[in-house]
Amino acid sequence: MPTSTALAPGEHTAEINGGNVVYEILGEKGDFIALTPGGRFSKDIPGLRPLAEALAAGGYRVLLWDRPNCGKSDVQFYGQSESHMRAETLAKLITSLGIGPCIIAGGSGGARDSMLTTMLYPELVRKLVVWNIVGGVYGSFVLGGHYVVPSILAVRGLGIDGLVKVPEWRERIEQNSANEERLRALDPDEFLKVMLRWLNAYVPKPGQTIPGVVDEMFDNITVPTLIIRGGENDWDHPKRTSFEVHCLIKGSTLIDPPWPEDAWERAGEKMAQSGGKDFCLFDTWVQAAPAILDFLDKP
Structure with missing residues (x-):
């Protein structure tokens, strides 16, 4: 598929809804994991690839992708919310590659994208893994103010x-x-x-634990689900939201974060002190690999 960007070795494109989506696959064999970062960050954001490589070393193939409006992919603007657009894109990418049903995993905004993909396209998902789930007044308002x-x-x-x-x-x-x-x-x-x-x-509403998604949609998530809860004082990914999502996804497994409770706050401080040049928000994610692999390896 033609594209107006230089692709790195291993990168490919797929046309989804009239836009090019850039992706790559790590690992040679095993079940597929579709791994999604947060924000509007690309698949090349520091911290994501080490986690993907650890999962691939654990016997899985990992799909990394630039969502619309992220990285090298084309910009697109449609749908009920940006996460709804991303969920539709991921579902069509999985289908076009013929890798479904697969494991869906993601953190922060990628957690919301992953949950919504599972809600809307349950036939494409075998297991679900999410962490750093955004919620609450502060976390939701920050996203709307920053991205919209x-x-x-x-x-x-x-x-x-x-x-x-x-x-x-x-x-x-x-x-x-x-x-x-x-x-x-x-x-x-x-x-x-x-x-x-x-x-x-992103406007908090009764009956919406995560932004833009009514709670009843969680009934559609019936696959085995691992939730890594938010940190103790993480305003962006509240601990409370993780517990609420755990209650909403019947049979889900909730575990404590494998990184320090204040990892997100300390990473944010470091990034702010460097003027945004020292990006380290996702550097701790690789520490979740053992827990994720343990969960995935269970029948």
Whole structure:
């Protein structure tokens, strides 16, 4: 599939819903694990690959992918929420590669994407593993303010010319030149409608433990599920949210984090002190490999 970005060795593309999705597979044999990071970070974000390599060394094949609006993949804007769009994309990627049903795993925003994929496409999932689950007023509002509001302000002020100047979208253009044309082709009014819908998903509501997903959807998760709970004082991924998700997914297994209770806070401080240059938010994730492998290896 043609793409306007330079692919690294081992990378491939698949066209999903009119956009190119960049992916790669680690490992030579074994069951597949679709592994998803958080935020709008790419599959190459520091900390993710060591976990993927550890899982591959444990006898699995690991699918790493750049979600729409992440890394080298094309930008796309549709769906009830950005996570709904990602879930649909992952389901179609798994289907196109013929690797389902497989194991779905992810942390932070990737945990929400993974849970939603399992809810909407249960036939594609064998087991589910999630950690750093976002929830609560603070965590939800931060996401909406960080990932949606800047684009709304840019378009309302300067139209699409303003949108392509938003630093996050400039990065997407730098990694994939086709994204500038895709962004400039957007209708401002339609784009704002999507952004307002995506923003609304992050507004905390009764009966929505995770942003933009009604609690009754958790009834669709019937596969064996491992939940690594949030840290004791982690405002972004509250401990309480992990327990609530554990209650909502019947038969799920909840374990304490294998990293220090304050790992997320200390990583955030380190990143802030370095001006964002020392990215280490996901560096501890590899420590979960033994617990994940133990869970996956059980019948």
